[in-house]
Each structure stands twice: as C-alpha cells, then as structure tokens.
Amino acid sequence: MRKLAETLLALGLGILVGALVMALWGHDPWSSYAYLLAGALGNTRALLSTISRSLGLVLTGLTFAVGARAGLFNIGAQGQMLLGAVVALSCGLLRLPAGVHLVMALLFAAIAGMIWALPVAVLKLTRGVSEVISTIMLNWVAHWLVLYLVVQKLSDPILGQRTFTAPLGMRFPVIKGELTWALALVLATALFFWWFLWHHAKGYEIRAAGLNPRAAAAAGISVRGAMFTALLLGGVAAAWAGAIQVLGRFPYAITSDLANLGSLGFDGIAVALIGRNHPLGILAGAFFFGTLATGAAKMGLRGIPIDMIYIVQGVIVVSMAAPEALRLIRIRRPAVALREEEG
C-alpha cells in the first residue's frame, strides 16, 4: 500500500513537472494531457491499440524484474527481444499447419532467448563478469546481427522497407481492432512469473538470493543456480516480447530499421521499476507506458513538437521509476556475495 502511494505521488509529481515544462515553452499543458488521454483511452479502438502496444512491455518488464529479484541488473532484454523477433519471423520460411506453426515459432523464439542469455549467465557465474557489461555488448551483437538478417536475408522482395510478413497460420488470431490473442500469452506468462516467484521453491531461492545473497548462501541456497534460472527465464520472456511484435501485431513483419520493435527491451526496465518488479505492478506499468506512447500523436496535434512530448514522457517515467531504482541501488551488493560464496 505504501508502495502504491509512493508511485501515485511520483506520478503526480511527474505530471506536474511535465506540465511545467510545457507551460514554460508556451504550450497549454492541461489540454495537451487531455488530448493524450483521449488519444490513448478515448474509445474502444484506442484502448485496444494501447493494450496491444503494452503487451511487449509486460514481457521485457518481467525479464528485468526476475533478474532484479535475483539481485541482477539484467539489461539484456533488448538483444534477446530482437533475436526472438527475427527467429519467430524466420519460422515463416517453414511450411507447417496453422496453429502448430505459431507454437513452433514461439518455441524457437524461446530457445533463441535462452541461448542469448546463456553467455551472460556463464560469464557471470564462472568468471564473475558483470551482467551489465556482458548484456550491453550482447545487445549490440544482436542488433547488428538482426539488422543484417532483416535487410539482407529476410527482406520482402518487393518492399525493401520491411521483411516478408508472417504467414497467416503463424499469427495470433485477432480479438478486435489491433488487439490479438498475444494478450493471452502475455497474461499467462505474467501469471507464471508470479506463481513461480512466490509459490515455487526455485522462485523463493531467487528472491532470497536477491534480498541477501550471504544469508541465502548460508542457508544452503545456491545463489548461482538462482541467478542462472533468473537469466534464462528472463531470456524467454524477452524473446517472446519480440516474437509477439511479429506474430501478434500489425504489420506482422520487421521494418528495415528495426523501428517497429523499438526499444522494447530498454523500456521494459522502466516498466519493471514502475511496477516494483512485481508481475501485477508490471501489468499496470506497461499499460501506463502504452498510454503515454499511444496518446502522443494526438498530443502532437496541439502543436507540441515531438521532442517536447519525449521530454514530458521521460519526466513522468523517470519520476515514477525513481523510488524503486533508489531502493535497488541501496540494497544491491551481489558481486561481493558471489566472491564470498566462492570462499
């Protein structure tokens, strides 16, 4: 309850500062915010767009959260997300019956996500390499690898600006408007993470390792095992975030600048912090983030330049993520713990 109050206070502060920024540059903040809300939630169509936009953020948010619960600062979701998208799309080259095709694509994406998380885990657990460094580097490797595949190998023979589209049998069926049944996958994944972290022994070990690695190790919990599980699970969630952009969202393809995958992986960090690294909070945080993003175009019609909109979004998101970010910085000392575990 206190956390919720903190977050709402931060939201209020963010909105006020954002308003101040707009007012200082001579724009009317309140009508702009009204436009933002109307653009994102004003009718059923907009609401469905917003939800659809939020789905990927839930998954990359979970990636960061499960890492943070294990005491890790895992920022590798971006690379795993890109790889998941391209692997899922590549499955479109296979000929499979509808439905089975979708399941296979998700399976392969999950494997790709785990493979991309594996070096991070191995380097961390055997050599003590900081996951921050290894994930940043692997993100770039993934970025250029995926860009190469998208532009050179998977590009649509007629439209150079994107890849071929996912075959119909590989797509999530549409619920209504922009929203597809990717929603079910995302909700199930969030539910699984919640169940796993709070109702499964391994999840308990992850949380214990994150809260106090020394105490956990003393109690016979394998801190390494917990971190390993957290990194690989995170890899799966992130890869699915990319996969559902291709399998569950118009235009069911990847654009040649990777822009329709955006910075989902990095945005997931903010979403996880807003949601206090809890699956339920992350659902809310992602929806909030989606609202800010979907409402932006309508806000732009008030004559507010796109850069100003980015500033306002940034201010609100940073202020909401701040309380949890500060808490993480205060409690996190995993590197020390690992060394002690080694003896």
Place this chain on the structure above:
Amino acid sequence: MRLILSLLLAGFLALGGVAADKICLYFDQTGPGDLSFNDMALLGAQKAAEDFGLELFYTTASSPMGFLSDLSGLAESGEYVVIVGVGFLLFDALPEAARLYPEQKFAFVDGPNFDLPNMLGLLFREQEGGALAGVVASLVAIANGDPAVGAVAGMEIPPVWRYEAGYRFGAHWAVDWYKAHTGNDADIKVMVTYVGRFDDPAGGKVAAEALIRAGARNILGIAGGTHLGAFDAVEEAGRAAGREVGPPFAYGADAAQEYIKPGFILGSARKRVDVAVYEAVKWALGDEPGRNLVLGIKEEGTGFSTYEDIVTFIDLAVKAGYPLAGGPEEVLDKILAARQSVPYYVWQALGEFAGLLRAGEIELPEANTAEQIAEVRAEYP
C-alpha cells in the same frame, strides 16, 4: 480520479465539433526541421491552407509502433479534409487505415494509392533529379581528375533507389558525353553508401568522410536529415584544404539545399514535395476518386535547382530563423561563385540532358524493386 475524469471530458469536448475543415500532415519520422523533404511537405500544406481557407495541423509519429493507431485516431475524429501521410515508412499502415476508414480521404507522399478510392498516391520520378545531379557530379569529378563520385543514402527503399538509379545513369551518361565532346578518355565509378536511417547526421558524416578518402569528392545526399552530416564532412574537407569554395562538392536532395553550406553545395536534385501536397489538398476538396499522381520533370515536380529555387529557399531559411553563414546576399554570392568555379561545359551538358529528358528521348532505368536496383547497380557501376 476526478482530475482524470475532467481531463477526459475536456478532451472529448475539444474533439467534439465534427466538420472537416482541416488539413492533417502525419510525418513518419523526425518531422519538420530537416530543411528538406518534411519541411517542403509542410510548405505545400501551408500554401494550400491559405489558398483554400483551411486550418493546418501536423504531428509526427512518436514510434513506428504507433502508425496504425495514430492514423486511426486521426481518421475517426472526422475533422480532416485529408490526412496526408508523409514518408515511405507508412507503406503498410496508411493503406490499412484507408481500408478501415473509407469515408476519410488520405494522400500518400512517396507512395502509391493501392487502388483505394479514398487515397491519392503521390509519386515522383526521382530518377530524373538524381540523373541531373549525376551528370553534374560526374563532369565535375572528371574535370578535377577524381576516380569516382559518391552518394550518402538513407534506407534501402524505392524512392531512394530511384534517386540512386538516376544518379548512376546520369554519371555514366556524362562520361560518354565527355568522351564524345572532348575526345579524351574518362572513367567514373559511382559509390553509394546506405547509412540505414534518415535521422542520423553523425552516420552521414562518417559515410561522407569515407567516400572523400576513397576519392569521391562529389557527393549526393539522399538521406534526409542524415545527409546534413555529409554536408558537414564536405565543408570540413574543403576548409581543411584551405578552400572557400569546393571541391569537394555536395549535392542536396528534395529542397534546394545550397544555402546550408554555401560554396560547398553545388546543386540539388529537386523533388517538389510541396507541389504534391498542394495537389493532394486540391484533390481532397474535389470529387475525383483516388489515383496515382506521378510528378516528373515535365510537371515541374523534379529537376536540378535553378537560380529561383536557390533564392526561394534562402528566403525560407531566413524566415524559419535558420542560422545562415552570413547575410542572404553573401550566401547567394557564394553559391553562385561555386557554380561559376566549375567548367562551363558542365552546365551545357546539364541543359542538354534536361532537354532530352523533357522531350522523352532518354529513358531512365526503373528501380522499384530490389531486383531492379541490383540490375542498375550492375549496369552502371
């Protein structure tokens, strides 16, 4: 909660009055401020708004993830006579929105109309502007003893391919022209670097620097905001060699961009996006069904920048508060000095080529697909 409700209410009230009396420009990336493609679209819309007594609104996509929902939101408001999608990246979302909202008229700058009755496709024969720039670049390169000419391109998409195809054709045509008129031998290679983005000036600069090192000291920019960085690289290389006027020379695209680096930008491949957007508004106010409007040199939709173009865009730059390198007169003088610094026959060849184009006596290669551009690259290396 009450605050949110009242905000929502205010939003609905603001969106209430439904009478289509506005023009909407929807930019796919970056939006106005590129001193080129996007600013020209805005210019055409402003002129149309004045002439037809309409209000003008514009907005930029915050991310390609939102194209469809943005366009849907704009269409369902019913406030717009026409929604003009500016930029090729809308290739999937714009026709989808046009199908979802058949009552709303759309126009697509840089894209076809997809046989939709409520969409006007606005296409250009970019090859023509590219070829004209290629002729000039190639002859200047030959005169300076360079082995190659270059181009800094944005993304691998048809409008850019068409520019590239024309540029390659023009460069090779000029070599033949030079041989026929002087009896001397010459050979020019065309080197094109794709940066992959339209909003990456730093990447454009690095690409241009590499081209200059490789001997291509005439560089066409076909990368929107990205090639502003190529302009920087060309000017820096020129100043480092102690020159006030090139070589090296850059060439602008879409707008007449000479004023950005006066003395170092010899000309621009014009693409009159302003004319296209103006035509789109005119179409939306009439009863004609959707079609493709193709603008080329005959329709004054493409070309090589003229004296009038240069003056017009210096004026625009002054009005927009762009920090010119000196007074407007001074800038104009420098631009003209650059044009006078190259051999006279360059302009003679340009005039000849433009005349042949207008008369339909030159057929430029098509470059609408990856295969076509691959063929062009093989034929005009």
